[in-house]
Amino acid sequence: RERVGGGGGGGEVAHAQARRLAKRSVGSWRFGSWRRAEPLRPSLSSRCCQVMAYQQHQYRQQQQQQQQQHNGLQDQGFLWAVFQRVDRDRSGVISENELQQALSNGTWTPFNPKTVKSLIGMFDRNNRGGVDFNEFLGLWKYINDWQNIFRNYDRDNSGFIDKNELKQALTSFGYRLSDQFYGILVSKFDRQGRGQIAFDDFIQCCIVLQRLTDVFRRYDTDQDGWIQVSYEQYLTMVFNIV
Incomplete structure (x- = not known):
């Protein structure tokens, strides 16, 4: 009977060679199907490196936390010294007069x-x-935050901001007001008649604006930017702020 593939067992030899070649590949062919290679498993040295990297990360985090705690204690120690200097009568409470004498608006004039x-x-x-x-800690941070904002807009470091700089600052807070109203704000909070606002007056301006906005929002129930109030309600709104 005639063999397929030639005589002398050539077909069987070729088939055997094909099987050997298939076994040399990363994945092996089995009758035309592909068997995926087993995934590489991390060696012992690789796992050790991972553990060491994790431990180093944990150590760095602990060092950062300790440094932050240390800095916080240093800041608190500094502020305690400031508090004691300001609290002249040693009552444990800083009064309005004591705070006013301690604060500076950068223009060599008394704080508002x-x-x-x-x-x-x-x-x-x-x-x-x-x-x-404890209350002084919050107040100190509040003033410093406002000081950083004020410095961003006091471009010439004069200790004052003009109408345009005030507009830029309040616009960044989300206020959308007319140029005419910004002129009113400057004339209202400019205690020195310079056409500019000092740092302490800038804080007062922002506090008053925020209070007015909060009161307005309580009456603006449909949030359309308009309210209708009686004269007595209007007076109540004003006297709660001034």
Whole structure:
């Protein structure tokens, strides 16, 4: 009977060679089907490297946390020294007068008494007319945050911002007001008659605007930017702010 593939067993030899070649590949062919190669498993040295990297990451995090705690203790120690210098009567509470004498607006003029009163009112949780050390920590941060904002717009480091700079600052806060109204704000909060606003007056301006906005929103129930109030309601709104 005639063999397919030639005589002398050539077909069988060719078939055997094909099987051997298939076994040399990464994945092996089995009768035309592909068997995927087994995934590489990490060696012991690779796992050790992973453990070491994780431990180093944990160590760095612990170091950062310890440094932050250390810095926080240093800041608190510094602020405690400031608090003691300001608290001249050693009552444990900083009054409005003591705070006004301690604060500086960068123009060698006394801090706005209205601003000081507003600040005390915001952080005096026990209505004592002053702030203790824990309340002073929050007040100090609040003033520093406003100072950083003010410096961003006081481009010439004069200690004052003009109408255009005030507009840029309030626009960044989300206010959309007319140029005429910005002129009114400057004339209202410019205590020195320079056509500009100092740092302490800038804080007061922002506090008053925020209070007015909060009151307006309570009446603007449909949030269309319009409210209808009686004369007595209007007076109540104003007297709650001034």
